[in-house]
Amino acid sequence: MNTDRMAAAPTPGTHANASTAMPAGRDDDVTTRRSAGRQADVFDLVVVGAGMAGHCTALAGAEAGARVAWLEKTPRYGGSTAMCGGAFAFAGTDVQKSKGVPDSPELLEEDLMKAGGWFNDRGLVHTYAERQYDAYRWLQGLGIPFDQVSLSGMQSVPRNHGTNPREALRLLHERALASGLVSFRSDAAAARLLTRGEGAERRVIGVELAGGERLVARGGVVLATGGFSRSRELVDRFAPHLRAARPMGGEGNTGDGLRMAWALGADLVDMGFTKGTFGAPVDAPAPGHEDRAPRILSAMYRGAIVVNRAGRRFVDESLSYKVIGDRCLEQPGAVAFQVFDQQVMDQSSPLPSVADYRAAHAAGLIREAPTLAGLAAALGIDADGLAETVRRYNDARDGRSSDEFGRTSLSTGYGTPTLVERAPFYGIACTTGLTSTYCGLRTDTGARVLDVFGAPIDGLYAVGEVAGGFHGASYMSGSSLGKGCVFGRIAAADAAERARRDPAA
Ligand SMILES: Cc1cc2nc3c(=O)[nH]c(=O)nc-3n(C[C@H](O)[C@H](O)[C@H](O)COP(=O)(O)OP(=O)(O)OC[C@H]3O[C@@H](n4cnc5c(N)ncnc54)[C@H](O)[C@@H]3O)c2cc1C
Structure with missing residues (x-):
C-alpha cells in the first residue's frame, strides 16, 4: 500500500497506486508519522472514499490546513461519480440568469421537498439550498466549467448544470494532491472505525484498513463511501423490490460505510425509499x-x-x-x-x-x-x-x-x-x-453521524450517497453530486477545526 502525496493526479480509470508510490514514514513526509512497532500514522482528517463527496472533502480539508489521509478501496478513484451524467442541481446561477431561467434557493428547496414527498429532513435540504451557490462558485473557481443548464426529473425549472464528471474529478484530485497536505491511497479499503473511550466519552479516532493497518484522525473520520447498489445482500435486505433492477454504480459501492457506522450504533434513514x-x-x-x-x-x-x-x-x-x-x-x-x-x-x-x-x-x-x-x-x-x-x-x-x-x-x-x-x-x-441508493446514515446539518437516539457519534461524519435523510421518498436530478460537494465541505471544515482546537487529541 502506498501514499502518493505529491504525485501527479491519475485520471479516473488509471491505476493510482503503482506509479506514484512514496514510501511512508520518510523524514520529509509531513503527512505521515509512522514509527516502529504498532503506532498508527496520525492525520487531522481521514476521508474514506474517492468519488465526488470524497474529493470535495479532501480538498476542502487541505484548504482548511488539515493533513488528510484519503483512502479508496478500488484501484481507481471515481466511484459512481466517474460513471454518472455529470449534472449538478444549482439555483440562481449566472448560467441560469443568462438563459432567463427564474430560479432561487427557495424554489430549489421547495422542489427538493416536493420530490421527496416531504419525508426529507428539512434542515439538510435548507442547508443545501443555502450553501449550494457557494459550492457552485467554489467548483467554478477550481476550473470546472458549467456552461449548460437543462431540465430534468422533479425540477420545476431547468436547473441541471452539466459538466464532465471525470474531468471535474481530475481537477479536484490534482488540486488536492498539489496542496501537499493530502495523502491518497488506492486499493486501500477501510474496514473498521477505531474509537476511544466509553459511553458519552466515546469518540471516533481513526480507521483500521483491511490489512490491519491503523490510521489516526485527530479531527475526525469522514465516510464518503457511496451507496450499496453493488451489494446483493444489502439490496435484498433494504430494497427487495429492486431485485430485477440492473445494478449500476461504482464497483466498490457495497455499503461499507453503512456497516462501519452501524457497528457504532448509527441510525439509518430513508432505507425503504430506495428507487431505481x-x-x-x-x-x-x-x-x-x-x-x-x-x-x-x-x-x-x-x-x-x-x-x-x-x-x-x-x-x-x-x-x-x-x-x-x-x-x-x-x-x-x-x-x-x-x-x-x-x-x-x-x-x-x-x-x-x-x-x-x-x-x-x-x-x-x-x-x-x-x-x-x-x-x-x-x-x-x-x-x-x-x-x-x-x-x-x-x-x-x-x-x-x-x-x-x-x-x-x-x-x-x-x-x-x-x-x-x-x-x-x-x-x-x-x-x-x-444507479444509486440515496438512503443511509442519519446526519445533522453539520454532516455529523447521529446514533439511534439522535446524538452525534463524536468524530464521525458522513457525506455523499452514504448519507440518508436528504432525499426523502424520491430524488430530484442533480442533487446527489451537489450534496456531496456541499456537505463534504461542511464536514471538512468542522473536522479541520476540531483538529486545530484539540491538537493533542
Ligand atoms: C449512470 C449514473 C448516472 C448518474 N447521474 C447523476 C447526475 O447526473 N447527477 C447526480 O447528481 N447524480 C447522478 N448519479 C448519482 C451520483 O453519481 C452518485 O450518487 C454520486 O456520484 C455519489 O458520490 P459519492 O462520492 O457519494 O460516491 P461515489 O462516487 O460512488 O464514491 C464512493 C467511493 O468510495 C469507495 N469506497 C467504498 N467503500 C470503501 C471503503 N471501505 N474504503 C475506501 N473506499 C471505499 C468506492 O470504491 C467509491 O470510489 C448517477 C449515477 C449513475 C450510476
Missing part, C-alpha cells in the same frame, strides 16, 4: 463506444413518450425517472422504450450525458426509422399499438382530448410537450437501473 432509475439502455454499446455511450438516457424530459412492448404508454412521462423506473419494472420483461422524433433528437447535447442522444445513436443504442411502423419493427414492439398510442398522444397535444396519463408538461410542470410527428423516428429499449 429509468433509462438504462438494455443493449450494450457497440465496441469502441463503451466510454462515450450514456449509461442513462432521459429523452422523456425533452418530449419522448415511454411505451411497453405492446406499444402502449403506462405513465405520465413528466414524473420523476424514479417513479417511471418503478412502473417500468412492472412491464413485461421489465423493459420500456423511449420513442421520439427529430425535434427531440435536435435537442441532443453532450452534457449532461443523459441528454446525449447522438452519442447513444452512434453507439447503436438508439434505433432510427423513417416511419413509426419501421421503428416498431426495429425495436420489436407492436406496430399497431404504437401507431394508436402516438395518434392518441398527439390528439392530446393538439387539445382534441386530454392526455390519458395526465401529462401536461415536459417535467414537473415545466415546458410544453411537442407532437411526435417529424420523421425520422427514434427509439431506445431501456430498463430500470439501480
Whole structure:
C-alpha cells in the first residue's frame, strides 16, 4: 500500500497506486508519522472514499490546513461519480440568469421537498439550498466549467448544470494532491472505525484498513463511501423490490460505510425509499463506444413518450425517472422504450450525458426509422399499438382530448410537450437501473453521524450517497453530486477545526 502525496493526479480509470508510490514514514513526509512497532500514522482528517463527496472533502480539508489521509478501496478513484451524467442541481446561477431561467434557493428547496414527498429532513435540504451557490462558485473557481443548464426529473425549472464528471474529478484530485497536505491511497479499503473511550466519552479516532493497518484522525473520520447498489445482500435486505433492477454504480459501492457506522450504533434513514432509475439502455454499446455511450438516457424530459412492448404508454412521462423506473419494472420483461422524433433528437447535447442522444445513436443504442411502423419493427414492439398510442398522444397535444396519463408538461410542470410527428423516428429499449441508493446514515446539518437516539457519534461524519435523510421518498436530478460537494465541505471544515482546537487529541 502506498501514499502518493505529491504525485501527479491519475485520471479516473488509471491505476493510482503503482506509479506514484512514496514510501511512508520518510523524514520529509509531513503527512505521515509512522514509527516502529504498532503506532498508527496520525492525520487531522481521514476521508474514506474517492468519488465526488470524497474529493470535495479532501480538498476542502487541505484548504482548511488539515493533513488528510484519503483512502479508496478500488484501484481507481471515481466511484459512481466517474460513471454518472455529470449534472449538478444549482439555483440562481449566472448560467441560469443568462438563459432567463427564474430560479432561487427557495424554489430549489421547495422542489427538493416536493420530490421527496416531504419525508426529507428539512434542515439538510435548507442547508443545501443555502450553501449550494457557494459550492457552485467554489467548483467554478477550481476550473470546472458549467456552461449548460437543462431540465430534468422533479425540477420545476431547468436547473441541471452539466459538466464532465471525470474531468471535474481530475481537477479536484490534482488540486488536492498539489496542496501537499493530502495523502491518497488506492486499493486501500477501510474496514473498521477505531474509537476511544466509553459511553458519552466515546469518540471516533481513526480507521483500521483491511490489512490491519491503523490510521489516526485527530479531527475526525469522514465516510464518503457511496451507496450499496453493488451489494446483493444489502439490496435484498433494504430494497427487495429492486431485485430485477440492473445494478449500476461504482464497483466498490457495497455499503461499507453503512456497516462501519452501524457497528457504532448509527441510525439509518430513508432505507425503504430506495428507487431505481429509468433509462438504462438494455443493449450494450457497440465496441469502441463503451466510454462515450450514456449509461442513462432521459429523452422523456425533452418530449419522448415511454411505451411497453405492446406499444402502449403506462405513465405520465413528466414524473420523476424514479417513479417511471418503478412502473417500468412492472412491464413485461421489465423493459420500456423511449420513442421520439427529430425535434427531440435536435435537442441532443453532450452534457449532461443523459441528454446525449447522438452519442447513444452512434453507439447503436438508439434505433432510427423513417416511419413509426419501421421503428416498431426495429425495436420489436407492436406496430399497431404504437401507431394508436402516438395518434392518441398527439390528439392530446393538439387539445382534441386530454392526455390519458395526465401529462401536461415536459417535467414537473415545466415546458410544453411537442407532437411526435417529424420523421425520422427514434427509439431506445431501456430498463430500470439501480444507479444509486440515496438512503443511509442519519446526519445533522453539520454532516455529523447521529446514533439511534439522535446524538452525534463524536468524530464521525458522513457525506455523499452514504448519507440518508436528504432525499426523502424520491430524488430530484442533480442533487446527489451537489450534496456531496456541499456537505463534504461542511464536514471538512468542522473536522479541520476540531483538529486545530484539540491538537493533542
Ligand atoms: C449512470 C449514473 C448516472 C448518474 N447521474 C447523476 C447526475 O447526473 N447527477 C447526480 O447528481 N447524480 C447522478 N448519479 C448519482 C451520483 O453519481 C452518485 O450518487 C454520486 O456520484 C455519489 O458520490 P459519492 O462520492 O457519494 O460516491 P461515489 O462516487 O460512488 O464514491 C464512493 C467511493 O468510495 C469507495 N469506497 C467504498 N467503500 C470503501 C471503503 N471501505 N474504503 C475506501 N473506499 C471505499 C468506492 O470504491 C467509491 O470510489 C448517477 C449515477 C449513475 C450510476
